[in-house]
Amino acid sequence: MNDITIRLEEEKDYREVELLTREAFWREDRIPKIGVGCDEHYLAHTLRTSKEFIPELDFVAEINGRLVGNVMYSMAFVELPDGTHHNVLNFGPLSVLPELKKQGIGSALMRHSLKIATKLGYGSVIFFGHATYYPRFGFKEAKEFGITTSWGENYPSFMAMELIYGDLEGITGKYYESPLYEVNAIKATEYDKLFPKK
Numbered sequence: 001m002n003d004i005t006i007r008l009e010e011e012k013d014y015r016e017v018e019l020l021t022r023e024a025f026w027r028e029d030r031i032p033k034i035g036v037g038c039d040e041h042y043l044a045h046t047l048r049t050s051k052e053f054i055p056e057l058d059f060v061a062e063i064n065g066r067l068v069g070n071v072m073y074s075m076a077f078v079e080l081p082d083g084t085h086h087n088v089l090n091f092g093p094l095s096v097l098p099e100l101k102k103q104g105i106g107s108a109l110m111r112h113s114l115k116i117a118t119k120l121g122y123g124s125v126i127f128f129g130h131a132t133y134y135p136r137f138g139f140k141e142a143k144e145f146g147i148t149t150s151w152g153e154n155y156p157s158f159m160a161m162e163l164i165y166g167d168l169e170g171i172t173g174k175y176y177e178s179p180l181y182e183v184n185a186i187k188a189t190e191y192d193k194l195f196p197k198k
Contacts, residue, residue, distance in 0.1 A: 021041040034185045072092065080171065081172070089124065092129065123163055128159075145171065146171070
């Protein structure tokens with residue numbers, strides 16, 4: 001395996017990042033449900049324009065100059081019982097070209113981005129993801145911190161991690177991410193028409 005280079009995404013990368021995100025998440029069985037094989041490439045497109053998006057945590061991975069992975073972060077919050085908000089990070093999509101999965105690219109993107117997020121002073125990360133993959137980076141079920149989804153439930157795939165020790169101490173409540181994560185299926189399907197037909 002060649003060395004993985006990680007750098008910030010640049011505007012010139014946008015189309016290629018969306019193409020690789022589309023490849024990473026595409027599943028034929030999603031077409032009957034959402035009208036397209038994935039909507040994560042449209043999410044990547046819209047996130048960049050949102051107020052919650054964090055450009056300094058938007059990284060791409062390259063091997064020999066070829067773009068092979070990407071991770072994006074955005075702001076989210078936990079709403080406490082008294083109505084106040086505690087800001088946290090959310091990340092996703094995390095994308096790796098399918099033919100290069102299980103070669104450390106996703107792990108490199110995660111470790112690098114979490115390290116930089118900590119250096120920048122962000123306290124915690126909460127997100128939805130694969131329950132068997134992310135604990136290797138230190139994530140635990142969010143219920144261990146007393147945090148639920150916005151609709152008041154918990155799942156193994158709903159996870160949290162402190163970047164700064166004690167950041168979630170006493171922080172119990174409901175988690176809210178950018179509304180853009182509720183992807184509009186019609187708009188995603190229309191946007192997909194700008195890409196090569198699969």
